[in-house]
Amino acid sequence: MNVMTELTTLTTLKCKQQAIRAVRFNIDGTYCLTCGADKKIKLWNPHRELLLKTYGGHANEVLDAAGSCDSSYIVSGSADKSVILWDVTTGQPIRRYRGQASSITCVRFNEESTMAVSGSIDNTVAFWDVVSRRQEPVQLLKDAKDTITSIQVTDHEVMTTSVDCHVRLYDIRVGKMISDYIGDVITYGSMTHDGQCYILSCSDGTIKLFDKDSGELLNTFKGHESSDYLLENAVNEKDSHIISGSATGEVFYWDLISSSCTQKLVHTTNKPTISLSHHPTENYLLTACEDEIKLWGVRREEN
């Protein structure tokens, strides 16, 4: 494809965090966060291969993290059932929320980073008011009947995916919850940048593209191997390609329209590449495999 220029490994970071549970770009894509099985979060500049800060304070594996819109806070969820709000510069936890009964699997900020949303194995999604000192969740969503696997927050919606095969969209503006039965365990859900489609990684080894408004299946992407991994997916900055890791250690690029696999990046052969994060505006991709993250991008001519 002419649109897709070949991506190559730009940098490789050895995180020394036992296993990377999640890798996340920050809001503008200059930094990234890695959540490790060593209970720590590390802040990197992947472009320069710089370790900036380590955030320690969780009592168990950190499963997800997100940076705030002004990159001054980090919110992280851990298997120790707590959500921690970190101050980026000091590295100190500002607040610790213990309102959910089980491991926190996913956590997100809202658009203005005034609220953190966390999903847990206890089937609940909790809204945490980051601005005030309130310790209890502002709201608990108990609709899911199984583990929440991922959350996406837009300006007026909260999308949650769950092991109970449902994707739920909470529309705050309308006051409505739309749940779609997908028929398979959803390991990760993301939304296209235009906010019109869900991209749902299912445990049957497919990625399904759904229309948000009608709930209709638009496309299915196959080829990767999901095994039992909670594979994540992403969409590139132009909404033209769907990206997903695989249990085989490859990273797949599919064309969104034709659902044909356009590119395969090999992170580490036969080691599952679970977590990945796409740069919000540019053609960069972060993938995590074991304790190693790789930044993929188009190598410039002068380099």
Place this chain on the structure above:
Amino acid sequence: MNDSDSDDDNVIRYGTPLEPFEEDELPSKRKFQQPSDQYAVDSHGRRRFHGAFTGGFSAGFGNTVGTQEGWTPASFKSSRSEKAQLSSQKAEDFMDDEDRSEFGIAPRHMQTQHEFSGQKRKLQQRYHDGPIPGEPVLERLLKAVHETAAVRMLRAMGWRPGQGTGDRVTRAEKLRAKQQHKVYGCYMPQEMKPTQDPASDNDSSDSDFDYETLFAPDDYEPYILSHKSDKFGLGYSGLSRHSVLGTLMGEYGSDASSSRSHLVMKEKGKKVSIRGHAFGVGAFEADDEDIYAAEDMSHYDFTLGAATEDKQKKKVKEMGVNVLEGYVRASKPLPQVPFYPPPALPKDYKPAAAGSRRSRFEPSDQPQRDQGLGRHELTAEARGSLLGETPVPKVPDTTTQPNMPPTEDPIAKLLGRNVNFVSNSDDKTELDYIPIKDSEKPISKVFRPFMNNPKKQKRYELYLKDRDSYMKEGDAEMDRLSEWERNREIVEFEQAAKLYKPLTGVMSDRFTHASEPDEALNPLCAVAKSSTNYGLATPEQIDAAKRGLFGVMTRREVPWRPESLVCKRFNIPEPGGARPEATKEDKPKVSYSIFSYLESSVHDKDSFAKEQSKFSGSKSLNTPNTSKEQDKSIILTASTVNEYNKKDNKTASEIKESHTGFTKRLTVAELFLKESEKDLKDKEQGIEVTETIDKFDKMDLYKAIFLSDSEDEVTSNTEENRDSTNTNEFIDVPKNVQRNTSPPRGIFANIDFDELNSWKRNTDNKQTNEKEAASSANVTDNANVASKDVNIDNIQVIEETYGPKIPDNIRKKLEGDNKSEDSNLKPVFRSQSERDKEILEIDSSSSSDSWVEVKSKKEKKKKSKKHKSKHKKSKHKKKSRS
């Protein structure tokens, strides 16, 4: 002189006459004492005590030195004949005799000299400088026992220990002495003494001691110590009945003369006894009788004669036989050493050699006994019978009918189908539970809360089966219950359904179906993925998903209410407007206990309702439909209201604020709103919308906005209002709630309100007759009322800045009018258009209108009122303003 004198002369008196005794007077306990008797004197007749001014205790002249001079300093005199002698003064020189006496400060008493006291005089310890310095250790350990001087002397005189003292006596004498035994203390009763047979005694001894030998006399009998059988300290005698101060009544020697206190102590051989009561008896007071003495029934002899004594004597005599010489038979038997039988061996005990140890892991041939009390071996029935419960008759189970399709089972629906608890099929035998079927398997049991009332239980089950139809129709049995009872029962059922919703139901949102049974033996075996989750998806959905028909089939929409704070943080206006209750539940309890998670699903009403709706059937999605309907209705109402809004901006904004947003909770208000709208349509008068609305739910808001500044003030006009409402018997706006019922004061004092009211009554009555619908009448009445309050409107025009500005000349005039009236009148909200009209009319009306004129105009007004309320308003205004 007279007779009396003569009488006196005839009588010879001896002694001093007694004081005349008056009957009223209480005889004083204290006898009159002569002044001379009031001084204590010592043995010499000298006064013992002195007042503080005369020297105090035993001091001063007369009893100090014994001389008239008293203390005079001795002058040193030394002459040739009488050489001055060195005299050493002792403390005794300065003491009285009394001081040395028994009660004095230095009582003298006899004491053995130290050297005879048995204590060896301490030699000057001189430790030689040996290898070990200091006092020799041995010397400290061993201390010689020293005999008293008397013992030493006795020894020197030939006394040996064990002998008595005194002259040596012959045997015969000794015997004789024994006969007339000298006893220290008190004699033993004759009977107690062992009956010695002197003859036998002699027989044995005579043979040995024929010759004349002198013997030392017998030592006196040592005091026989009593056997100590208790565990108290030495000398402890338990709680005695003796009071410390008093003696027992009837005790030995408790006669008045020799009343002995127990506070008797022996001090160095001398008896010091304290008599009397500690501080109660003064020097001149006769001893009271022992007020502390306690009587005890044991001191009384309840028998006549000396029969018991005889018996005792006989007994003692018998006991006295067979006692070794030198021993006395114990009067009391020795306390029995308690006998403890050896522990009983367990039945199944087998004596085994000590060496052969049995491992506890060896299989035992004995059947394993259950731990605990064996309760678990009993069945529920057996336990019930043990407790004396009457077995409950079996209720024909409506829910266990085999032909009933499983999906229609109410409880299963209620609980949800995603329950992971598998029960055995033989649970059917148990009485207390309703087996629940879920997909051909009885999965759970529901507790039957109304066990003791089978009928009620039946009804409860019916209720569970189909709530709505039950509520509407009831069943045959229900007819026997009164309406009230029924309602109560339904409430009860509701509660019970919530309460006895088994754990499975409570946890339904926490668990899903196990796709495979757990392998009990191997916990590590991998559990297969549950790719098909039937937890929530209906079969239709699953089917659709399988066929890839995503979309309408797989989609469900549920109204969801984001918290206000969430909306705030997301910068989104709350859907459905602000919740009034939001502030109340601002601070929910925080608890991290597992129970909060368990209960949350049941105990908050919303989730419960949600749960119900969720399981109320897969065929029809009730809740979305209804919500849509509600939506529509709301839109409808909103639109109709909007029509009126055009006419009345202020009203519109008001309504919008309260009603445009959709909330479920406002349904009642909406219903009212709709009704009111109907009325309004009939009349085609959009102006009064607000007045109907404010009636229903937004009272507080209304008040807050429009009535805030003059709420506690009372005006003539509110009184008018009140009266009108009273006569009409309408439920009116709450303007009159805080009405002041006190008579008019100040500027109102001279206004004849009665007249005004009577006029109003007339008009109102007429009005009611004319209007058919009460509500419409009410509306108009309100408007009517409002229209009467011209002055109020005027104020409103001035104070509230809605609408166009009033021309200055009019305002001035109005202000002038208001000054005469009360400036704090309660403003009544009215539409702007109305007000504008009024203003125009005010303009046209002349200010010279008087009260009299109004009366004359009354008739006219009434007529006009029939047709148009607006028209009449203006006229009323004129009247009241002028």
